[in-house]
Each structure stands twice: as C-alpha cells, then as structure tokens.
Amino acid sequence: MNANLFALFESRFPADRTACCIETHDELYYTWDDLDRATAKLANLLVALKLPAGARVAVQVEKSPEALFLYLATLRAGYVYLPLNTAYQEAEIDYFVGNAEPSVVVCSSANFGWVSKVAFRHGTAHVFTLDDDRSGSLLARAASHPDKFETVASADDDLAAILYTSGTTGRSKGAMLTHRNLASNALTLHAYWGWRSDDVLLHMLPIFHVHGLFVASHGALLAGAKMIWAPKLDMAQILKFLPRSTVMMGVPTYYVRMLQEPRFDDDTCRRMRLFVSGSAPLLLETFDAFRERTGHTILERYGMSETVMLVSNPYDEAVGERIGGTVGTPLPGVSVRVVDGEANACAVGEIGNIEVKGPNVFKGYWRMPEKTAEEFTADGWFRTGDVGRFGGEIVSHAGARKVPDNYVTIVGRSKDLIISGGYNVYPKEIESFIDEMPGVAESAVIGVPHQEFGEAVVAVVVRKPGSDFDEAAFGAAGFEAKLIGTLKTRIANFKVPKRVHVVNELPRNTMGKVQKNVLRQQFGAL
Template sequence: MNANLFALFESRFPADRTACCIETHDGLYYTWDDLDRATAKIANLLTALTLPAGARVAVQVEKSVEALCLYLATLRAGLVYLPLNTAYQEAEIDYFVGDAEPAVVVCSSANFGWVSKVAFKHNTHHVFTLDENRTGSLLQRAAMQPDQFTTVARQDDDLAAILYTSGTTGRSKGAMLTHRNLASNAQTLHEAWGWRSDDVLLHMLPIFHVHGLFVASHGALLAGAKMIWAPKLDMAQILKFIPRATVMMGVPTYYVRMVQEPRFDREVCANMRLFVSGSAPLLLETFDAFRERTGHTILERYGMSETVMLVSNPYDPAQGERIGGTVGLPLPGVSVRVMDGEGRACEPGVIGNVEVKGPNVFKGYWRMPEKTAQEFTADGWFRTGDVGRFGAEVAGRAVPDSYLTIVGRSKDLIISGGYNVYPKEIESFIDEMPGVAESAVIGVPHADFGEAVVAVVVRKPGAEIDEAGLIGTLKGRIANFKVPKRVHVVEELPRNTMGKVQKNVLREQYNTL
C-alpha cells in the first residue's frame, strides 16, 4: 500500500470529479479534476528536475489555490514540503535556506531578486515564482507538462514536510513530519470532528503553518468536501460566505473580530455546524460572547508544529461538553500526561509539564539529533514545553479530570495573533543596534492579538535610543508580527541572584501597551 499522503487524499476524492472542490473569494471555481490535473502538471515539472530522493521544496508565496496545488504536487512527487511564513525577511530566509538546503525554492515575483541571490548562495539551483493572481514561472513551466501523474510510492516513515519552529534560545529548528504523522492526524480529526462529504469549509487561514495547511485543508480534502477560499480574515467576506459554509477554523483574533461585528448573528451562521479555534488561547470572554451572539459553542483544541493536533474539546455532545478555557480531551490514539520536575505523574489539579506520545508525534528536528534526544524522555514521550493540568477548575467552574488546561509555557514563548514569537530571536536583532547595551522581549496581554510583543532596552552610557526609529529598523529586518508594539528604554534590567533577567518582573511592570 502506498503511504503517500496524497494517495490517501486521492482515494477520498468524490465520485463526481466535476464537482466544485474550491471556490475562491473572487468567483473562481476549481473542480476535483482541476485539482488532479494541476497537481499532476506541477509534480511532472518537479520530477523533470531529476531531484535527489528526499529533496526539499521551500515555498514562500501568498495564499492561493495554486499554492495549495504546489504543496499537494510536492507530496505527490515524493518530495519534502517546506512552507515559510510570507512575512519573513531576507535574514530569516537566508537561515532557513542555508539550514534546509532545498533543491527548489518558490517565491513571489516581487521577492525574486533577493530570494534568488539567497538561494544561489546556498547552492539551490531551481528558483521559481508563483503569485496569487495565478502567474509566475512555476505555472508557465508546469503548463507544458502532462496532466497525468502516478503518485510516487512512499513509506509511513518517509518525510512529507519540515516546519521550522523557533526555540527560545538559538535559531529555528526544523520539525520533520512524516506521511504517517500527517495521515494519522487527519484521519483522527476526520472522525473526531464529524467531517462529511457535504461540508463546506470557509478557509481564511494562512497556509504556511499547521492550522491552515494541515488541520483545515487536510480535513476538507480527506472528506472530499468543498472549500471556500479567501486570502485572509475579512468580515465582509465572512458575512457573504458563512451562510453557505458549515465549518470554519480560526485563531482567537478572528472570533474577537466576529463578535465585534453587529451584523454577525444567529441568522448569518444558521447553516454552520462547527467553529474551531486554535493556535493561541481563546479568552473566556470571547468564548462566552460568541456563544451568546450565535448560539454556537467554539471548539478549542491544542497542537504543535511537532505533533499537529493532540487534544480537542468534544464535537459530539455525547462525549462531553465544550468547556471554555480548556483544550479538552486527548484525541484517540494520542496519549497525554502531566509530569512534575522529578518525572512523576501529577495528580488532577496539579500543574506540571505536558508530555505526549502518538503516531502524530514528529520524527525529530532536522539535522539536530542531540536536540531531538533532549526533547524526548527515556520512555519515548515528547516534552512539549507547555505547562498544564488535568481537571481542577477554570474561572470558578469545575473541570473533569479528563480535560486538559494549558496554563502557560515553560519558556518565554509569546503567541501574538496565533503566531509564535520567540524573544531570543528578536533580542539578538535589537542587541546589534547602535546604542543598545542589552534587551529583553516580553509578551503583554492584548485584547485583539492575545499577546503583544514589547521590548525593554538598556541603552549604552551617553547613547540616545529613538523608539520609532528602532521599530522602523526592525520592520525592515524581521516579520511584522515579531516587531515590538512598544519599546521601553531603561537604565538596567531586573535580575535574580544568578544574574538571570527576571522577565516576570518586566511583565508585571509593563503589562499594558
């Protein structure tokens, strides 16, 4: 049996392949036949490049149906897909390309000049362009290829994708996900969330990370269900398309915006059966306000780049209720435990380190065997780095012992608008700037984004630091979601007796923008 993830999707395509697979926000229709032919053409192009086995295809392009086809074609051709956030700047792309050594890089036409220089610097010989308006050299070259392709056979343990997920120290790590990791999780969510062939997914998420690319897209593809495809969150488009949709996935920011829209009410979403929230904690205030406004209870879940989905509030009421502030129950086939610092299991209600095990847990970090070994326990459990508890209570309400609540992170990760922000990376950029002695980056509460990035900077003696100037410089070097919303200039940073910066003190001191 071919374990290639695309072969699994292909087996679930509807019998009527002339049916609509994807409808775009601007009125385009792609049938299942269109998807099959487009992925075949791109897979033939990639195969014609005679790439080595396991070659990586790095992609930094705007969201489009053709970008999804590129992902599926990469799988189909037996290669490894490497999605990159569209906000990444040259210094970041230089690191990813240098580390992953992709055989192919695909970028937007606007970035071709500098991306191609980075690619050639690292001996990547094939650079294509792909734009959201269905133009670019990738499609021009693929158009000349045959529209039939036999999906390349792959084993369960063969790599399907590498997702870079930064650490709080050092540079980014490439999480290696296999065909089995992704297939098992897609099949589990298919059952857990009641996916049906007549579902219609409103897809407004980016497709460069787990939530939009794997959880949302895989769900619809595996169900043979239609997607309505929009480039990003847009309330006018939500109001237009929600009446025809049955499923929507979003980060908490999406639901905050929806609740703020007076026209978003029960009538608009009467056809919906499931709203899913993830990638960041959902405020109880938003959870309650959304239910009051629409009559729908948002389903919260928990996952990571290294594991895809791990835990979910129940879809089926017979399995339990959806409890705000919790991430629910471990998914079938996934084991979750909460451990204390001595490696003992915590009792319900006791906070500890969240560890997980299952067929969805990644193969390891790309070219980092020592780091991989550190992140797994002796008995094979992955240390998530998150802190949580089973049971206890949330906002004064009792929580069953089988439900997991994530209460924080063992490291200083910031989650802003659903995106992971790692302080050490931003601090390294700030510390290089003229007049800066040192810096500390923290997250502070933000009603819209969950957390906002704030920098606390110590200036060198006699130096002057301009907040707007520092922020402006960072905007040219790193992704916008990483750029601090505020910069506070101080004489010194608070430290403990061991000399470590006390970021908890900084968070208390600068807890508002």
C-alpha cells in the same frame, strides 16, 4: 499499500470529480479534476528537474489555490514540503535556506530579486515564482507537462514536510513530519470532528503553518468537501460566505473581530455546524460572548508544529461538552501526561509539564540529533514545553467551575514563547536583532496580555548613552519609532514589538538571569 499522504486524499475524492473543490473569494471555481490535473503537471515538473531523493521544496508565496496544489504536488512526487511565512525577511530566509538546503525555492515575483540571491548563494538549483493571480514562472514551466501522474510510493516514515519552529535559544528548528504523522492526525480529526462530504469549509487561514495547511485543508480534502478560499480574514467576506458554510477554523483574533461587527449574528451562522479555534488561547470572555451572540459554542483544541493536533474539546455532545478555558481531552490514539520537575505524574488539578506520545508526534528536528534527543524522554515521550493540568477549576467572572478529570487546561509555557495573533514569537530571536543595533546595550522581549491578539510583543531596552541611537538624541517616542522602524525591515511584522520601554538596567536574580516575570508586572499593560 502506498503511505503517500496524497494517495490517501485521492482515495477520498468524490465520485463526481466535476464537483467544486475550491471556490475563491473572486469567483473562481476549481473542480476535483482541476486539482488532479494541476498537481499532476506540477509533480511532473518537479520530477523532470531530477531532484535528489528527499529533496526539499521551500515555498514563500501568498495564499492561492495554486499554492495548495504545489504542496500537494510535492507530496505526490515524493519530495519534502517546506512552507515559509510570507512575512519573513531576508535574514530569516537566509537561515532557513542555508539550514534546509532546498533543491527548489518558490517565491513571489516581488521578492524574486533578493530571494534568488539567497537561494543561489546556498546552492539551490532551481528558483521559481508563483503569484496569487495564477502567474509566475512555476506555472508557466508546468503548463507544458502532462496532466497525468502516478503518485510516488512512500513509506510511513518518509518525510512529507519540515516546519520551522524557533527555540528559546533563537536558533530555529525544523520539525520533520512524516506521511504517517500527517495521515494519522487527519484521519483522527476526520472522525472526531464529524467531517462530512457535504461540508463547506470557509478557509481564511494562511497556509504556511499547521492550522491552515494541515488541520483545515487536510480536513476538507479527506472528506471530499468543498472549500471557500479567501486570502485572509475579511469581515465583508465573512458576511458573504459564512451563510453558505458549515465549518470555519480561526485563531482567537478572528472571533474577536467577528464579534466587533454589528451585522454578524445567528442568521449569518445559519448553516454552520462547527467553529474551531486554535493556535493561541481563547479568552473565556470571547468564548461566552460568541455563544451568546450566535448560539454556537466554539471548539478549542491544542496542537504544535511538532505534533499537529493533540487534544480537542468534543464535537459530539454525547462524548462531552465544550468547556471554555480548556482544550478538551486527548485525541483518540494520542497519549498525554502531566509530570513534575522530577518526571513524576502530577495529581489531578496539579500543574506540571505536558508530555505527549502518539503516531502524530514528529520524527525529530532536522539535522539536530542532540536537540531531538533532549526533547524526548527516555521512555519516548515528547516534552512539549507547555505547562498545564488535568481537571481542576476554571475561574471566570461567573465564578469557579470544576473541570472533568480528563480535560486538559494549558496554563502557561515553560519555553519562553509568545503567541500573538496565532503566530509563535520567540523572544530570543528578536532580542538578538535588537542587541545588534548601535546604541543598545541589551534587551529583553516579553509578551503582555492583549484583548485582540492574545499577547502583544513588548521590548525592554537598556541603551548605551551618547550613541547615535541614544534616546536623548531622538526623545523617548523617537527612539521607540526608530527601533521599531529598523526592526520592520529585518523581521516579520508580527514579531516587531508594539511598544519599546527604555530602562537603566534589567532585573536579574542571584544567578544573573533576567527576571521576565518582573518585567511583565512592570510593563504588563500597553
């Protein structure tokens, strides 16, 4: 049996392949036949390039159906897909391309000048462009290739994708996901969330990370269900398309903004059967307000780049209820344990380190065997770096509520991670950019609570007096604006601090480690 993930999707395509697979926000319609032919042409192009076995295809383009087809074609041709956030700047892309050594890089036409220089400097043989208006050299080259392609046979353990996820050291790690990792998780979610062939997925997530590319897209593809495809969250499109949809996935920011729209009500959701939230903690306030406004209870779940989905609140009420403030129970086939610092199992209600095991857990970090070994226990459990508990209580304005013993609640992260608007932000990476700036002695980056984004990035900076980048030269507001403006040219916008505070020194413990908990108390409000 062919373990190629595309072969699994293809086996679930609807009998009527002239049915609509993707409808776009600007009224384009792609059938399942269109998907099959487009992915065949792109796969034939990739094969014609005579790429080495296991070649990586790195992609940084805006969201479009053609971008999804490129992902599927890469799988179909037996290569490894490497999605890159569209907000990444040159210094970030330089690292990813240098580390992954892709044979093919695909970027937007607007970025071709600098991306191609980076790619060729690192030995990439082929650079193509792909834009969200169905133009670019990739599609032009693929047009002349046949629209039939026999999906390459892949083994369970063959790589399907590499997703980069930064670590607390600031050095990004490439999580290697196999065809089995992705297929097992897609099949589990298909059953657990009750996917149906007549579902309509409103897809407003980006497709460069797990949530939009794997969880959402895989769900619809495996069900043979239609997707309504929009570039990003847009309330006018929510109001237009949600009444025709049955499933929507989003980050908490989406639901906050929906609740801010007076015209969004239960009638807008009249056909909906499932709202899913993930990638960041969902505030109980949002959970309760959404249910009160619409009558729908958001399903919150928990996953990682290294594992796809791990834990989920139930879809089926017969299995259990959806409890705000929790991420639910371990998915079928996935094992989760909570242990203390000595690796002893924690009692119910006791907070500890979350470790997981299952067919969805990644193969390891790209070219980092030591880091891979460090993140797995001797008995094969992956250390997530998250802190949580089974059972216990959820405390809200309505009082304390007991949580069933098999439900997981995430209470924090042992890894120094900020999640802002659903995107992972690693402080050490940002600190390294700030510390390089003239006039900056050192810095510390923290996350502070933010109603819309979950957490906001804040930088605390110690300056070097007398330099051109001195606060005295610009004034406090000018110093902050200059530092933020400089960062916006170097890193993705979601990583750029929303505030910069200047201090004479950073608080440290007796071992010299910066006490970020003290900084969060001091600068915890924007």
